[in-house]
Amino acid sequence: MHVARARWGVVLAATSVVAVSGCSGGGTDSGAEPGNGTGEITVWAHQGQPAEVDVLQQTIDDCNASQEDVQATLQLIPEADYMRTVTTTDPDELPDVLEYDGPMMASLAYAQKLAPVGDLVSAETLENQTDSVLAQNTYPADGEVYGISQYDSSLGIYGNKALLDAAGVSYPQGLEDAWTAEEFEAALQTLAAADPDQKVLDIKENYGAEWPTFGFLPIVYSAGEQVVEDGVAQGNLNSAPVVEAVERFAGLRQYIDPNTDDKAFVDGRVPLSWVGHWVxxxxxxxxGEDLVVLPLPDFGAGPKSGQGSWAWGVNPATENGAAAGALLDCLASDEAVSGMTDAxxxxxxxxxxxxESELYQEGGPLELFARQLELTCGDGEPTPDCVAVPRPVTPAYPVISQQFSEAFFGAYDGGDAQELxxxxxxxxxxxxxxNDNYGS
Structure with missing residues (x-):
């Protein structure tokens, strides 16, 4: 599936250039003018799935109808163009409220395109945010929260119970008995022996954009390493445990379905799919009842998962920060969050x-994902006791994403993992x- 992987590299490279070039001078001390808390404000958001768009527009309409002080106008931008548009637009031309992709928070804050929201939203809104989204939206350099999230994300392996049982493959029941890397490979070997083309795993090779980093950076953390530590990647990203884990994953390629039609799992061609909550x-x-949700395999330091998704922030250039904060409060209400996460x-x-979520509460079908997020590693060093790891919260993230993606899939395509x-x-x-270590 070379076309998809080439496309990944192009998208990430373009994003990294505009994000870093936008950081002239840098700094994260730019707060929004509060204004009088009334009037009209503008909102930008990415045009996601139709169900998400419908819920968001209804939420904005409901927020407007619930009071007379603040009236918000929503503008949708196609998802493929959204972050490029934000990163290439001057702050004075950005809206009062803007949605942003979670891992881009630090880059946008450094470029003074996001303002701290701690003084703009209610204390109740901040207190009700989960630990995992707070980890995503907090800039370590100043400890300020720069965004509010309606939802998070999580990773795992979906399994087809009927196909697993037919092949005699036992599978994890939770985090405590996650497959080791060796057990995962053995399961694939057993499944392949009973499969005509021996392709038994989908890793969404057909995906683009942020997927390569989000989907496979957890392998680095599960190997017991970080991507960067104190602004240094040497000795971390290219350490022996990471190289070994990447080589081990690359060795599984013979079992992976290219999934060009995105139907490998739903059509029953493969019994396992490495992907996130959104499917x-x-x-x-x-x-139906044959669907099981499993943790990612343990590459030595415990199973790990990605986390972080779209969030809402305030433009430092707005003159009506209090009104913008009031809209964020409304977007973080139970009604708004329930509507979006149901969709x-x-x-x-x-x-x-x-x-209260039927999917994520104890006993729900996606309880595993909720538990992974409860066990967030936050902004600390990943340990065997934590699971969900934010993508590196740094203005360097666009470059990290591009370089990791190219190295990881270069090795997957047969390149030398250590050199890459x-x-x-x-x-x-x-x-x-x-970039002078981004001021840290």
Whole structure:
């Protein structure tokens, strides 16, 4: 599936250039003018799934109708163009409220395109945010929260119970008995022996955009390493445990379905699919009671998962920060969060909705994802006791994403993992050096 992987590299490279070039001077001390808390405000959002768009527009309409002080106008931008548009637009031309992709928070804050929201939203809104979304939306350099999330994300392996049972493959019941890397490979071998083409795993090779980093960076953390530590990738991203884990994953390629039609799992061609929460509704409809949700394999330091998704922020250039904050309060309400997460099956970004969610509450079909997020590693070093790891919260993230993606799939395509990761680490470190370590 070379076309998809080439497309991944192009998208990430373009994003990294505009994001870093937008950081002239840098700094995260730019707060929004509060204004009088009334009037008209503008809102930008990505045009996601139709169900998400419908819920968002209804939520904005409901927020407007619920009071007379603040009236918000929503503008949707196609998802493929959205972050490029934000990163290439001057702050004075950005809206009062803007949606952003979670891992881009630090880059946007450094470029003074996001303002701290701690003084703009209610204390109740902040207190109700889950620990995992707070980890995503907090800039370590100043400890300020720069966004509010309606939902989070999580990763796992979906399994087709009927096909697993038919092949005699036992599978994990939870985090405590997650497959080791060796057990995962053995399961694939057993499944392949009973499969005509021996392709038994889908890793969404057909995906683009942010998927390569989000989907496979957890392998680095599960190997017991970080991508960067104190602004340095050398000795971390290219360490021996990471190289070994990447080589081990690359060795599984013989079992992976290219999935060019995105139907490998729902059509029953493969019994396992390495992907996130967002496919649950589709997979559940296709498999029903045969659908099981498993943790990612343990590459030595415990199973790990990605986390972080779209969030809402305030433009530092707005003159009506209080009104913008009031809209964020409304977007974080139980009604708004429930509506959105019912539409997209995402883990709720608030503790109150998580507790009541049919999907994510204890005993729900996606309880595993909720538990992974409860065990977030936050902004600390990943340990065997935590599971969900935010993508690196740094203005260097666009470069990290590009370099990791290219190195990982270069190795997957048969390249030398050590050489590829060495090169990636060198270029990431050069970016930090070129930007004075981003002021940290």
């Amino acid at each position: 649950y509704n589709t997979y559940d409809e296709a498999l 997209n099956a995402a883990p709720p970004g608030t503790t109150s909705v998580t507790a 990761l060495d090169s990636a680490a060198e270029l990431i470190d050069l970016d930090y050096q070129d």
